[in-house]
Amino acid sequence: MATHQLLLLPGDGIGVETMAEVERVLSFFNAKSNAASFETTSDLVGGASIDRHGTPLTPEVLAKALAADAVLFGSVGGPKWDDVPYEIRPEAGLLRLRKELDLFANLRPAICYPALAEASSLRREIVEGLDILILRELTGGTYFGEPKEIVTLENGEKRAVDTTLYTTHEIERVAKVAFDLARKRSNKVHSAEKRNVMKTGVLWNEVVTATHKSYAPDVKLEHILADNCAMQLVRDPKQFDVVVCDNLFGDILSDAAAMLTGSLGMLPSASLGAPDPVSGQPKALYEPVHGSAPDIAGQGKANPIATVASFGMSLRYSFGLVKEADILDKAIANVLAQGYRTGDIMQPNMRQVGTGDMGGAILKELETLVA
Numbered sequence: 139m140a141t142h143q144l145l146l147l148p149g150d151g152i153g154v155e156t157m158a159e160v161e162r163v164l165s166f167f168n169a170k171s172n173a174a175s176f177e178t179t180s181d182l183v184g185g186a187s188i189d190r191h192g193t194p195l196t197p198e199v200l201a202k203a204l205a206a207d208a209v210l211f212g213s214v215g216g217p218k219w220d221d222v223p224y225e226i227r228p229e230a231g232l233l234r235l236r237k238e239l240d241l242f243a244n245l246r247p248a249i250c251y252p253a254l255a256e257a258s259s260l261r262r263e264i265v266e267g268l269d270i271l272i273l274r275e276l277t278g279g280t281y282f283g284e285p286k287e288i289v290t291l292e293n294g295e296k297r298a299v300d301t302t303l304y305t306t307h308e309i310e311r312v313a314k315v316a317f318d319l320a321r322k323r324s325n326k327v328h329s330a331e332k333r334n335v336m337k338t339g340v341l342w343n344e345v346v347t348a349t350h351k352s353y354a355p356d357v358k359l360e361h362i363l364a365d366n367c368a369m370q371l372v373r374d375p376k377q378f379d380v381v382v383c384d385n386l387f388g389d390i391l392s393d394a395a396a397m398l399t400g401s402l403g404m405l406p407s408a409s410l411g412a413p414d415p416v417s418g419q420p421k422a423l424y425e426p427v428h429g430s431a432p433d434i435a436g437q438g439k440a441n442p443i444a445t446v447a448s449f450g451m452s453l454r455y456s457f458g459l460v461k462e463a464d465i466l467d468k469a470i471a472n473v474l475a476q477g478y479r480t481g482d483i484m485q486p487n488m489r490q491v492g493t494g495d496m497g498g499a500i501l502k503e504l505e506t507l508v509a
Contacts, residue, residue, distance in 0.1 A: 140174045142457055145206040147183040147199070150228060151430025152440035152493075153212020159442035159497030160210060160449050163466070166501055170508055173459055179206075183235075184214025184228035184430075194231030203235055204421075208456040210449055211235075211425035216432035232425075236276060239421040241409035242308070243315045244274040244388065245451070246427065248375075248395035248405065253474035257400030257483060260372070265398050270378045271319060272395050274388025275312045276409055278304055279338070281385050304338045304384065309345040315410065316382035317354035323379050326358045330367040330383040330391065339364075342384060364391070371395055396427060401483050403428040403441055406448035408455055422456045424448040434481075438492040441480035443470055446500060469503040476503075 144164070148157035161178070168175050181199045188194055194214070203209050214228040222228075235241075250258065250268035258265045283301035290296055313329070320327045329346045333339035343361055350359045362370070364387040370377065371394050383391060396402045403426070411421035426444030434440060447470060454463035478499045479488040491499065 139172065140457075142174055142176050142207045143205070144176050144178045144452070145202050145209045146178050146180040147203075147209060148180065148186075148212040149184040149214040149430065150186055150216050151213055151432045151435040152428075153184075153214070153430055153445075155435070155438065155440045155493045156426065156442040156445035157210070157212045159493060159500075160445055162497055162501055163446055163449060163504070166504055167462060170504075171459075171462060173462065174457060183211070183231045185216055185219045187231060188219060188222060188226060188228065193226055194228050195234045200234070200238055203239060203423075207419065207422075208452045209235065209239075209423040210445075210452065211423055212445065213426065213428065213430040215430050216435075218432075235423060236409060239409075239423060240277065240411045241421065241423055242275060242277045242412075243312050243410045244276040244392075245319070245408040245410065245455070246272045246274065246388075246392040246396065246405065247407075247451075248272065248392075248399055250399045251404075251471050251474050253471070253477075254400045254404070254483060257485065258398055259400075260375075260398060265375065265400075268375055268398060270375060270395060271323070271380045272388060272392040273312065273316045273319065273380060273382040274392055275304075275308065275382075275384050276388075277385075278308045279385030302336070302338050302384075302386070304341060306341070306345050309342050310349050311412070312382060313346045313349040314353055316380050317350065317357045320357050320380045321354070325356070326379040327360070328367065328378055328381045329359065329361050330364040330381055330387055331361070332364050332387075333361075334363060338384065346382070367391060368394055371398065401441075403482050404443055404447075406444050406451050408448070408451045410455065419456060422452065424452045424456075438494060439481050440493045441482050442493050442497050443480075443500075446470065446497070465504065465507050466500075469500050469507055472503050472507075473499045 148154040248270050250265045255262045255266040280302040283303035288298045316327050331339040331342040333343040405427045409423045413420050450463050450466040453459040477488045
């Protein structure tokens, strides 16, 4: 039986509370699974690390992340650290992890659980059964291109510059991830770019097309302008399966897709790197989409589902434990169908519970499913 090494970084705010529920789920799988076991190490990141060490990510924690089979991340930040220098802000710890692990492929699913279809701003028939995956290139593009600056001109005006840069290699590797993911889903990829007005969009279109021809001709590929993709996500989201796009468009489109499900705070994410030459597994970091929610931190009100589902993504994408991932997904769906709700997703005539009770309900359902 394989043993996997997980580094848990709860971080700040509700990250601490939601990670505690993941640890309960981990204990369940260690006790019940015959396929794998998990060894965990916990450490500090973000504001908690600033308070203890004066930096959001120590070299020691970075070394642990590089050695782990996967990192499970909670959330970072909060008003307490608003006045720290920009270079050591809590979020800088997460950005450093992404850079050092070379996590270039960001997977953000948009799944509408049947029990939450009414929570979406769209009609039930538009979103019920929705299961799409936005694949965002994470380490290039507008957010990292240079020059990136604000300068004062001779006439006293200011000019801001953000540079969008992509190379063939950067586009090709994320396109291959998209095709690999599609093969395990509905075998369809949409590539969203702005080839009509952006040179990076022209190159993106060319490289994705060439990669499709040489690497994945069995997968259906469609190109779509990114702005049209945003419109289509609202008009007819179930036409999509995997959508691959650059860093900027991925940031925007994944948030739009997430809100189709009714709650941005319900959704997990995964950031993957290149496969390890020895193990064949990519470096990976899994985290909920939501933030640290300092307004409810420490009150037992946080919804743990996004963090628990992020662990579920690690079962699927890092450890190949598809059966276990499916069981965990089903447990979450069943608990929602039974009417359990935390405050952020509360609906009329449902049963409002706190963080621990929601985690307990998921554990109870897991016990039922594997009995």
